[in-house]
Amino acid sequence: MSQMDVVIIGGGASGFFCACELLIQNKNLKVAIWEKTSKTLGKVRISGGGRCNVTHDAREVRKLLRKYPRGSKYLRAKFNNFGVQQTIDWFENRGVKLKTETDFRMFPITDSSETVAKCLENTFYHLGGITAFNRSLESARFSNDEWHLVSNSGEEFIARYIVLAIGGLTQPKANWLNSQFSMKTTPLVPSIFTLNIKDSDLHELSGLSVSEGRIKYEGFKQDYEGPVLITHWGLSGPAVLASSAWHAVDMYHLNYHTIVQVGWIAERNEDKVREELNVHLELNKFKKVGNSAAFDLPKRLWNWILSNAGIDLEKIGGDLKKDERNRLVENIIRTKLQVSGRTTYKEEFVTAGGVDLEELNPDGSFKKQPKLFAIGEMLDIDGITGGFNFQAAWSTAFSAAHGILKSY
Ligand SMILES: Cc1cc2nc3c(=O)[nH]c(=O)nc-3n(C[C@H](O)[C@H](O)[C@H](O)COP(=O)(O)OP(=O)(O)OC[C@H]3O[C@@H](n4cnc5c(N)ncnc54)[C@H](O)[C@@H]3O)c2cc1C
Incomplete structure (x- = not known):
């Protein structure tokens, strides 16, 4: 040869x-x-x-x-x-x-x-x-x-x-x-990674996913739509992986420490989400808010979102005040989480x-x-x-x- x-x-x-x-x-x-x-x-x-x-x-x-x-x-x-x-x-x-x-x-x-x-x-x-x-x-x-x-x-x-x-x-x-x-x-x-998030309550939801989620990093305009999966260390799923590839260099410079905003539903218009939430709360006005998940969200995720928004799960739907509803809308379309590192996706480096x-x-x-x-x-x-x-x-x-x- x-x-x-x-x-x-x-x-x-x-x-x-x-x-x-x-x-x-x-x-x-x-x-x-x-x-x-x-x-x-x-x-x-x-x-x-x-x-x-x-x-x-x-x-x-x-x-x-x-x-x-x-x-x-x-x-x-x-x-x-x-x-x-x-x-x-x-x-x-x-x-x-x-x-x-x-x-x-x-x-x-x-x-x-x-x-x-x-x-x-x-x-x-x-x-x-x-x-x-x-x-x-x-x-x-x-x-x-x-x-x-x-x-x-x-x-x-x-x-x-x-x-x-x-x-x-x-x-x-x-x-x-x-x-x-x-x-x-x-x-x-490195490109294509999942996000580490130190939140033990979130980790408890490991395995839950939404099919039409959204990921956006604070300080950047672009967001990434697609399934979002909760893992026992943070967040994964197609929307997260795509965001990690597009922001591979930005995230490297941030040492993988930044705020990520997670949307849990497809709708991103605040007024429309509020309207739909109000209809849902009206229909379930005598039920405990923790017992009636809106937007077809998994119940455990819905309860986690409620807690994040500072709302007592035992509260009756019809009794939710305007500021509580606003906080809830904000958390449904923009839950803010602190990213504290990355994990390689299935060794797919x-x-x-x-x-x-x-x-x-x-x-x-x-x-x-x-x-x-x-x-x-x-x-x-x-x-x-x-x-x-x-x-x-x-x-x-x-x-x-x-x-x-x-x-x-
Ligand atoms: C676990 C995993 C899963 C993946 N799954 C997918 C998937 O399903 N779909 C997809 O699109 N992408 C996937 N990827 C990415 C994909 O594998 C790579 O993009 C692709 O293999 C790149 O091909 P390549 O020939 O450039 O490099 P490689 O496939 O890495 O090949 C490089 C080769 O060169 C050899 N080599 C290195 N240095 C030298 C040297 N100095 N002299 C001689 N030989 C050398 C290496 O040993 C290796 O055999 C995956 C990656 C990983 C790690």
């Missing part, structure tokens, strides 16, 4: 996809993957709770782009060339049929990530690809129109092209990229920040270094949960493969 056409550094989702696409288009190419560990596609195998959320059924590029807090401008052309529909077709053409769930996440019909991993591995090996396990790139030098690579064991190799696909960056990886290839990276911070996209040509090659590409999560691109991170991996990998094929 001393002389290759393309060496791909990193045997994850993007590395494999790029390698497969290169060989599908030109099976005479000599393509090798260097994987620093003893197994490839580790993240694909554990992804989506073992089911692999391959992509998201958002086939319109404009809508898809809205799911990327960082990198959407760069991704536009990539998705136009290879978006959700092309991903579905690519996998289906290789025997992996995808299905769409009610929340638009797409999984293999087998509900097993192994199907996706095996599809990538079989395609690659069947077309003559080679993987070198426990091998990483130590250094690389470009001369005489080819790359001279030195591996971790000190062996030397030659390749016409290098594709870097090393996954989410850590600071040491970013430093290495900078020293080796003068590659600039943006600050690295995604890095915000990475290789500065200004450094790249549209096909993913470096402006400063010839025949060197970067793809996948190592770029300053990240999506919210729901299959968007894999979609970015497939699309950037496809683009690099075709960039190489064009210039080959």
Whole structure:
């Protein structure tokens, strides 16, 4: 394997996809993957709770782009060339049929990530690809129109092209990229996390959720709608995870300490909520307020909201004073909670920040270094949960493969 056409550094989702696409288009190419560990596609195998959320059924590029807090401008052309529909077709053409769930996440019909991993591995090996396990790139030098690579064991190799696909960056990886290839990276911070809230009464409600909640951080305009789930450490659910991705950098600077405002119902107009609450209290005017939950809220959550608003649960509905009703409305649409840290979501750690996209040509090659590409999560691109991170991996990998094929 001393002389290759393309060496791909990193045997994850993007590395494999790029390698497969290169060989599908030109099976005479000599393509090798260097994987620093003893197994490839580790993240694909554990992804989506073992089911692999391959992509998201958002086939319109404009809508898809809205799911990327960082990198959407760069991704536009990539998705136009290879978006959700092309991903579905690519996998289906290789025997992996995808299905769409009610929340638009797409999984293999087998509900097993192994199907996706095996599809990538079989395609690659069947077309003559080679993987070198426990091998990483130590250094690389470009001369005489080819790359001279030195591996971790000190062996030397030659390749016409290098594709870097090393996954989410850590600071040491970013430093290495900078020293080796003068590659600039943006600050690295965690994205996609749940919120820690020190409130034992809230923790008691662990497992309860609302389907049409809302999350907003104090001092920021944007809010995030969707299900909100109460956990035994604070808050989770799609609205929380989306807010954490969009505010990954802000939250990092706040050291994950800030006030979050939680809306427990879809309606956000104060007057309309007050009106509906008054109708509810009138209908239940002889009942204890703690016994008649409004807005179809779970009873235990309703009681927690009442307590937060300083209202005695034993009080009779019809007796609630104007200021008590106002406090209740405020707590239904804007319960304020102190955030005191973050917790990684189901080990689904995604890095915000990475290789500065200004450094790249549209096909993913470096402006400063010839025949060197970067793809996948190592770029300053990240999506919210729901299959968007894999979609970015497939699309950037496809683009690099075709960039190489064009210039080959
Ligand atoms: C638990 C979990 C679940 C997830 N579930 C989903 C999901 O369902 N849907 C979704 O869209 N996203 C999901 N993600 C995110 C998704 O897995 C990543 O965005 C995606 O794997 C990125 O692909 P990649 O090829 O860029 O990096 P990776 O898949 O991380 O691959 C990088 C590879 O490079 C290797 N490597 C690193 N450095 C070197 C080196 N110097 N030399 C050689 N090899 C090296 C690594 O060992 C690894 O094999 C999940 C992430 C996690 C952690």
